[in-house]
Amino acid sequence: MKNIIKYILFVVITQSYGQELNLPVWTQYLADNDFVISPTYAGIGDNLRIRANGLTQWVGIKDAPDNQALYADFRIADRSGIGVSFYNDKNGYTRQTGAKFSFAHHLVLDYYSKQYLSFGISYNINNFRIDINEFQPTYDNPVIDPSITDNRAISNNNFDVGVLYRNHGFYLSLNANNILEKDIDKFEGVEPSLLLNYQLYSGYVIQSVRNKRVEYEPSVYFQLFGSDKRSSTDLNFKFRKYNRDDDYYWVGASYRFLNDQFLKPLNVGPMVGVMKSKFYFAYSYQFTINQLSPYNSGTHSITVGVDFLQGISNCPCTKSRIKFK
Template identity: 75%
Template structure:
């Protein structure tokens, strides 16, 4: 059993090396936190927003991926926003830690039809290392390789850019992550220096015809990794209901697949969240549908957040809610 699990993890790692220095995006953005995906969302809304995410993947498998992150964004002046992201990601013996600092500017294209354009920029600092302190000799390798030293750590500086178009309840964002190439070991011959990935996030918020406090939101999230042209798509749906105090709860579901295997989902799962007196809580569960399904109980994610320091803007381009 142990050898099977190790084999599967090695296969996955060997097929995903191009994701190095790219923090994986799961369903954090669906927890009413679009800033996870793009800096263009910084400052949209009337509050300082803080969201803390904890994610444990493939529960039941030793050394499976584990992630913690914090996202905070706020508006300053009438048309600008800023944000910061802190994250810690563990995958087997690899560790990623880092932060992002983001800036966004929001423009009105047409006031009457509520068409807005947002442009965003992020600076990223990522620290990646292999934790050799976790290496242990075994029967097949009784002596550790003496050339593996210093945790094989590397720091990477990079930038993300994005654009967001909104028209009433419709939104479409495009993001280019990790614009710069990274430094690599020229003697390995297998590691890509291009770590760019492209992301599209689009959807539509619809108001119920029978209840003005009910919203439906179908959305699609697409990722393409430029190094080897791998790509995946999320198809999502959310139901959201407000009360008179603007508190709300929501229910949703997400379906993720590789784009060359549409009918073979990577994972699928339900989600739910609630906002009460500016305190936010959400939970997401994903059932793994690949070869690891028999060895784990799925992926769990919790989001806790708080909105505070409310300040209304004079510019409709930073409105947080769709006005029908």
């Protein structure tokens, strides 16, 4: 039992390190919302796109992480896009809120072979605090330290940068997040100052030969943290089908593992989504396959959204990779 408790504490702590200045990345990006991962996707598409996401981790474990986020991006002119995201996160006694403001520029490398290159940058602001109102006496510590008289809080600013290459249905995104070191004076000895992490996201949208309204999309997402060299990989697959009005539905699955434990997945689970008359809904369930599994019922993620204010661009570099024909 002691080993299980230690493991839970380890996972919660590492998740806290990884998520600060960012929400933890689970499957939100697979809800047809690549902007979650990279600012380079801002402005790709014909609409103002808004997505709201709610994610609850490890349901059944007290004070497990819970967060909400709102994303919006749209194109300005023919080759550029802007985006913004806001988030609220609760993890044990920690609370954080923040925002990202993004800009992307898209270039045509070759019109005939449909090769495009995009560059993006995000400015991040994060407010992090420890909520002492949640502190409770325990058997080992029956009295709360009287020197703790207010919430410990700090604000940080940072930047993300990224590049995206597209060729027909193929896409490859490379990103560096939190490129500046974090101010940790008030938390010295508790938190790492280096929050830099690298992300690679790649996949291919394959159009069915027999049915032009059907697509298959395998993808991979890799993340490496600069502080302690932790890394993980997601292997994903989606099936998407359109109707005559360009509405569509999709189903898929995701498999996440630590890169030094390929045969020991952290999470695995199904996903489903639908677009109807520009309104969007997606649900994802991730089951934790490790020593935490007897103590929780998995991680649940819901995404709702709407696309509106359609404005068709004269430049193909801002066309969505979905339904790329």
